[in-house]
Amino acid sequence: MPTTRPTDTVRRLPRLLARGLIRGYQLTVSPFLGSDCRHLPTCSVYGDEAIGRFGLWAGGWMTLARFCRCHPLGTRGLDFVPGALPAHARWWLPWRYGRWRGTLAEPPPSPAGPTAAPNTDAPDTPAQRADPPSPSSRRAASAEPSSAAR
Numbered sequence: 296m297p298t299t300r301p302t303d304t305v306r307r308l309p310r311l312l313a314r315g316l317i318r319g320y321q322l323t324v325s326p327f328l329g330s331d332c333r334h335l336p337t338c339s340v341y342g343d344e345a346i347g348r349f350g351l352w353a354g355g356w357m358t359l360a361r362f363c364r365c366h367p368l369g370t371r372g373l374d375f376v377p378g379a380l381p382a383h384a385r386w387w388l389p390w391r392y393g394r395w396r397g398t399l400a401e402p403p404p405s406p407a408g409p410t411a412a413p414n415t416d417a418p419d420t421p422a423q424r425a426d427p428p429s430p431s432s433r434r435a436a437s438a439e440p441s442s443a444a445r
Contacts, residue, residue, distance in 0.1 A: 309351040317343045333371040334398070338362060344376045353380060353392045360393020370398050378403025 321339050332338065341361050346354035357376065364370045377399060384391040 310346055310354075313346050313351050313355065314343055317346070333365055333369065334361070334374045335372070336375070338365055341374065341376060348376060349380060349392075352386065352389065353384070356389045356392040357394075360390075360395050363393075363395060364398075370396070372398055373401075374398035375402045 317339050321343075325339060330337070334341070336344070338358070338361055342354070342358035345357040345361075348354060349357065361374065364374075377394075381391060
C-alpha cells in the first residue's frame, strides 16, 4: 500500500485548492453562462489540466495566458495544454510559461508512447507540406550537389 508523506500533501495543497476552485466554477457559474467558448477545450478545462499537470505556478501562468487570448479579437479553435514545459521557461520568468499568441492545434503526444497509432495524415517530406519553403531553405537546397543533378 503506497503511503504519502505529510510534506507531499502540503506541497500539493495549492494545486488542489486551485483545481477545487475551478471545479466549483464549472458546477455553479458555468451552467448559467452557457457554452459559448472560442476554444476547445474550454478555458476552465484547460486551466484544470494545466494546473494538474504543471502545478499552480506554471499552470496558473499558462491559464492566465489562455484567458488573455480568449476575447472577441483573440484566437479561436483547438488549443491544448502542452505536453511539456517550454524549454525557455524559468520560475523567475513566469510569463514564458504561457503562449500569449496563437494556439496549440495538435494535442501533446500520449503517454502511451510507441503503442499509439502513427499519424498517417501528417506530411512526411517537405514537398508534401502545404506551406512553401522559406528563402533560406531554398538557398540551402540549391547548394546541395544532389539538387543540381535534377
